[in-house]
Amino acid sequence: MYTSCMNPKLDIHDYEKRYKSSLCTLEKSEISNKNKELIQNFDRACALENLSISRRIRIIGTLNTISKFLDVDFDKASKDDLKNVVLKIDTKKEWSIATKHTYKAIIKKFYKWLAYGDEYKDFQDYPEIISWMKVSIKSKDQPRINASDILTELEIEKLINVAEHPRDKAFISMLYELGARIGEIGSLRIKDVSRDKYSFIIDLSGKTGHRTPRIVISDPHLSSWLNIHPFKNNPNAPLWIMLGNRNKNERMRYA
Template identity: 35%
Template sequence: MDTHNIVNFCIENSISENNQNIVLEYLKGLNRSGLKEATIRNNEHFLRFLLTHTKTDLDKFTRKDVNDIQDAINDWTKKNGKPASPTSKMQYKITLQRFLKGYGASTNNKELIELAKFGFAKVEGKKLESEDILSEEEVEKIIACCIGIRDKALVAIIYELGARVGEIQNCKIGDVKDHPYGFHITLNGKTGRRQVLLHKYQVYLKQWLVAHPNVNDPKAPLFTTAREYADSSYGKNKKKQGKDEPRAHSPLRTISMNLLLKKAARKAGIKKNVYCHLLRHSQATRLANTMTEQQLKKQMGWAGSSNMAQTYVHLSNPEIDNAVLASYGIRVVQDKEGNKVNRCARCSMPIPSGMRYCDCGMPVTQEAAQDKEMLIADVLTYLQQDPALLAKVSSKIK
């Protein structure tokens, strides 16, 4: 466990030696208990907040001190001046309870354990609606607008695998194995390791592996920074950076992934709030059409007892829509993957994805229909300028 960041923070903010020792021992205890690095990092972020909002020794906290911290959390604003989300505030209060209870138990401080008993309103996270989800067509537009093959492969793989960002950051070159239908990729996430198949967008990964700067190193991150960084220059105190340190390509950070994705989405004209985890939500919704609940849990890396699969089954319920359409005499035909097969309203022939017109000439998209109307209007305007030609055409129509 790296403690340099929290130590430097305490020094720069003149935190008392007692409080510094308390937070260090608490973080080391979390590390010894086997918690994941991301969880420990989140606790460290909270402890920084705690240390900057109290001058009291943490092992001598009173009810007033706990109330003051809760008030500070309620008034919490981020660096951009915007208030923290209700969910973030609730999480900090939960982390405060765990700190008081955990550190109190480890030091036999019954007063701290008692202080952990405070209530607060539970906040439900924002529920995604079906209109928030990205369609496959929208994802492909975003991929097309990504700059460079690394970014295209990143977006495509997060989407097709339904991967968590942390799983992609943990992914190494050695986790990628050839498969007759693409690649098997081993993801290591909060529920353990799982192997998933990359098929549809395998071409992007093939191209990225050709361009990857460390493709022959099995331990190299699958998605790396374009630049090389020294060990102390990436995510650490820049003042400690050494000019002669070994430099290497580092794993892409979450903020970098989200920024490149948002930039590509804007370029593609997508108006939705696009972020990396939305790709996972969108794929889970798509797969809910064709997979059983247990299959979906395995694909997405959810525990067997998790209720997450039900969320996406509810978001994607084509059976009800199809039943309503059937009541009007409309039969929705689906392919083997459960995707709707569009058919021409005139001749009933199937329409491949991306086609604007059927072979019979019927426009099959709204844009094509609008283009046809504009063309008809232009022709009529032209004919009105030539009465003789208009009369000839009219006689042919009759």
């Protein structure tokens, strides 16, 4: 079922499927064919830049929406046209500050590419049409995380205790102990966990790079899960798989 020729990193977010869906949505969009072409070409430039597929999905969707805000093709827009777009973004009450920031950052990046082509990153200055746009978030608007927003160790213990299956106990415990992104934990394979005489060592790769932390608190939970894992002898199998009748034994996905 799981072979060595499979992608070394599992896609628990189904980004490939979502990327194809975003292209399909773009193709069916009522925006002009010219703007569709420009978005597709910019996506190609982002791929050559090695931008993650998740960011490219966001860029395609954002530019599709921005195109609907404009009355002209991207390459025909004036500075005033873009100022009107920014005004529409800023007056979207249902959008968070972070979403508005993302939209503006993508617009600025896109128009830099539109002005300079695929070598746009070699240019320090932005073109005049977009150089006026501010994309930083004011310090007073920065999201704040309160202590009450963070689960305590006691609350984590309660979550682990009420979890009925060893898989869930191991997953919750490792998320807490490693402090890793859910994508880093969720994309692990059997071969990414090894054990010495002390405890398990986890081979993690993500945005923060590669590291091999040791787990202590999670060690017994992971051991219990691996003991009953149906593919524990297959190094390329996902560490986390579905348990129910629907999609049973398939890799676990994160919606």
